[in-house]
Amino acid sequence: MIIRSKAPLRISFGGGGTDVSPYPEERGGAVLSATIDKYAYGTLIPSKSDRIVIKSLDYDIVAKYRAEDLIFNGELDLVKAAIRKMRIKKGVDLFLHSDAPPGSGLGSSSTMVVALVGLFKHWLKKPWTNYDVSELAYKIERTDLGIKGGKQDQYAATFGGFNFIEFNGPTTIVNPLRINRDIINELGYHLLLCYVGRRKSKSILEKQI
Secondary structure (H helix, E strand, O other): OOEEEEEEEEEEEEOOOOOOOOHHHHOOEEEEEEEEEEEEEEEEEEOOOOEEEEEEOOOOEEEEEEHHHOOOOOOOHHHHHHHHHOOOOOOEEEEEEEOOOOOOOOOHHHHHHHHHHHHHHHHOOOOOOHHHHHHHHHHHHHHHOOOOOOOHHHHHHHHOOEEEEEEEOOEEEEEEOOOOHHHHHHHHHHOOOOOOOOOOHHHHHHHHO
C-alpha cells in the first residue's frame, strides 16, 4: 500500500499577524489568503519492520528511528511531532519534499505538517474534517513543539483556494470566496513570486509576541 498526499502553499493578501495569539483572543483577527500551485508532498509506505524511516529531500536527510526514540533535537522535529501525535508504533517509510525551500515565507512548514496529517488520516482511517486536520496541524506546531505563530497557514493549506479566515478566540471560521475564474487568471498573470532568500520568521515572531 502506498499513500500520497499534497497540500498547497499560500500567499497572504492582508491580516497577517492577527491570527497570532493573544491578538485573536483580545480583538479578533481575520486574514485574506490564497493557495498557489506549489505544494508540500508526502508519501507513506507501511513496512514490516519496527523502524520509522524518514526521507526528506528538502534537507537531504535519511533518518531511521524507533517510535520510542522520537526525541526533539532539531532534526526533523515537525515530522517527529506529527508521528508522536498520531501515536504511531508501527514501522513506516515517509518520503517528504516541497516545491518551495524551507523558510520561504509561504507557510511551508505548516503545509508539510498538513500533508503529514493527511497521510495519517487515510492510513489510520480517521473521519477527520478539514477543521480537525487544521487544528491537529496547529497543535503539533504551536503546542507540542512550542513554535510561535498563528493559525492561517494550517487552515489555508487544508482548505485550499481563496479564503477569508476569521479568528475569534478558540474559534476559527473559514469563508471560501467564490471568485470568477477570469479574475483568478488575471490575478495570476499580474503576480510575480520571487525568492529573496530564507527569512527567519521564528526570530521575528519572538520579538513581536
